[in-house]
Amino acid sequence: MQDLIDEQINLYAERYSSDEPPLLAEINAFTQANHPHAHMLSGRLQGRFLSMISRLLQPAYILEIGTFTGYSALCLAEGLQASGSLHTIEIRKEDASTAEKFFKRSVYGDQIRLHLGEAAGIIPQLPFTWDLVFIDADKTGYLEYYELVLPRLRKGGLILADNVLFHGQVLESEITGKNAKAIHAFNEHVKADKRVDTSLLTLRDGLLLIRKN
Ligand SMILES: C[S@@+](CC[C@H](N)C(=O)[O-])C[C@H]1O[C@@H](n2cnc3c(N)ncnc32)[C@H](O)[C@@H]1O
Secondary structure, X not given: OOOOOOHHHHHHHHHOOOOOOHHHHHHHHHHHHHOOOHHHOOHHHHHHHHHHHHHHHOOOEEEEEOOOOOHHHHHHHOOOOOOOEEEEEEOOHHHHHHHHHHHHHOOOHHHEEEEEXXXXXXXXXXXXXXXXXXXXXXXHHHHHHHHHHHHHEXXXXXXXXXXXXXXXXXXXXXXXXXXXXXXXXXHHHHHOOOOEEEEEEOOOOOEEEEEEO
C-alpha cells in the first residue's frame, strides 16, 4: 500500500504532536503485532487530530462507521460531553470483540456503544442528532452513509471522511480501482452539495472535513 506522505515528515509531525494516551499506544501496538490489516488503524498523527477536533466541538453524540480495533473511537471519545455518548458500528465480529475489550478498560467505556453489523442497516435505527460523524468503513458505502447521516447531523455539525485520496489513486487519469472510483465519486458528490462546506486535508491518506451549513 503506497504511503502518500514522506516517512520523515510524518515522523517529524508525530514528534511535535501530543503523545498518545497509554491505552491508545497499547491498541496501536496490539493491532500492529496481531492484525493482518493493521494499516487500517488511524494511527498517532490522525488520532491526535481526531481528538483535537472532538475536544474543540465538545459533542454530545458521536457516530463512527468502522470501529476496527477501537483506536479512533477512543480518540474521538476524548471530546465527549460528560453526558454524551459515542456509537460505533463494526461488521466483523472479531474486530468488534477486540474493540470491546479495550473500551471496557477506558475511562470512556460507559459512554461507548458498539453496534455489530452492517452500517447501512444500523444507521437508520439510531435515534440521535449527531454532532460529529467519522466515516471510515467500506469505501463503496461512503456515499450512502453520507446521505443517511446528513439529515440527522445538527447544523454546524461535522462529518469526517477518511481515505479520500485513496493512496493517490484518485489522481489517475482513468481511475480503475473499485474503491478509488467510489471515493472519487463521493468527493465529487460532496463538493457539489450546497448543504455543506468542505476542506480536504492531505493528512495521512486524506481526510475530508464536511461541515453542515
Ligand atoms: C479502516 S477500518 C476502521 C479503522 C478505525 N476507524 C481506526 O481508525 O482505527 C474499516 C472498518 O470498517 C469495517 N466495515 C467494513 N464494511 C463495513 C460495513 N458495511 N458496516 C460496518 N463496518 C464495516 C471493517 O470491518 C473495518 O474494521
